[in-house]
Amino acid sequence: MARQFFVGGNFKMNSSSEGIKKIISHLNDSKLDPKTEVVIAPPTLYLLLAREVAKAPIEVAAQNVFDKPNGAYTGEISVEHLKDAGISWTLLGHSERRVTLAEDDQFVASKTKAALDGGVGVIFCCGESLEQREANETVKVVTRQLAAVKEKVSDWSKLVIAYEPIWAIGTGKVASTEQAQEVHAAIREWLKKEVSEKAAEETRIIYGGSVSEKNCKDLSKKPDIDGFLVGGASLKPAFVDIVNSHL
Numbered sequence: 638m639a640r641q642f643f644v645g646g647n648f649k650m651n652s653s654s655e656g657i658k659k660i661i662s663h664l665n666d667s668k669l670d671p672k673t674e675v676v677i678a679p680p681t682l683y684l685l686l687a688r689e690v691a692k693a694p695i696e697v698a699a700q701n702v703f704d705k706p707n708g709a710y711t712g713e714i715s716v717e718h719l720k721d722a723g724i725s726w727t728l729l730g731h732s733e734r735r736v737t738l739a740e741d742d743q744f745v746a747s748k749t750k751a752a753l754d755g756g757v758g759v760i761f762c763c764g765e766s767l768e769q770r771e772a773n774e775t776v777k778v779v780t781r782q783l784a785a786v787k788e789k790v791s792d793w794s795k796l797v798i799a800y801e802p803i804w805a806i807g808t809g810k811v812a813s814t815e816q817a818q819e820v821h822a823a824i825r826e827w828l829k830k831e832v833s834e835k836a837a838e839e840t841r842i843i844y845g846g847s848v849s850e851k852n853c854k855d856l857s858k859k860p861d862i863d864g865f866l867v868g869g870a871s872l873k874p875a876f877v878d879i880v881n882s883h884l
């Protein structure tokens with residue numbers, strides 16, 4: 638089964654209600670590759686606005702979700718809230734949360750399980766620091782992050798893996814097509830060995846880290862790169878070119 642190309646836009650903590658309306662209207666009015674799944678992740682406060690403005694088939698993702706059901710958890714957002722609001726995806730494990738907010742592998746895996754069990758798809762981010770890459774630990778780090786998920790999750794069909802080397806995030810330093818392909822292939826190999834042949838064949842593994850309209854075409858040609866998670870460039874009109882990179 639061919640894997641459907643997947644492009645996510647991670648707005649991070651950027652833009653405004655006006656800005657988000659503009660970005661989404663531009664997407665609505667553009668000719669998007671019908672074969673590519675497009676999911677945008679605005680800041681939490683704008684999830685409902687984004688859901689209202691975005692036209693099908695554009696989907697909306699949260700940037701985070703908590704691992705507990707509704708209750709006394711001030712400041713958190715639940716899987717039930719996302720479903721009630723028509724939000725079908727969430728990002729989890731972004732390095733900006735792993736590093737700045739000290740989210741560890743177990744917590745990220747627990748949130749992944751809660752989202753998937755509740756019927757919300759997960760864009761699961763993993764990736765190594767520059768120090769870890771230089772110590773040749775890339776695959777070890779990424780598979781350790783994934784192994785925590787394997788402990789808790791058995792159905793990988795609503796999970797998209799986003800490989801995002803930390804040294805390439807927002808730095809303009811994109812991984813070379815070979816570097817990205819090498820890690821994606823290693824992740825697929827790990828899925829085959831540790832999860833199942835089916836998960837290895839069907840799980841989308843997307844690349845994130847300074848993806849732009851200039852570098853996306855070459856990356857998209859690699860056999861194990863099934864799409865992108867785009868940060869900075871998702872706030873710009875050129876996001877459309879990235880969505881259409883597989884055409």
Ligand code: G2H
Pocket residue numbers: 647801805806807808845846847848866867868869870
């Ligand atoms: C990586 C990516 C989106 P950017 O964080 O998740 O951001 O494209 O700005 O490097």
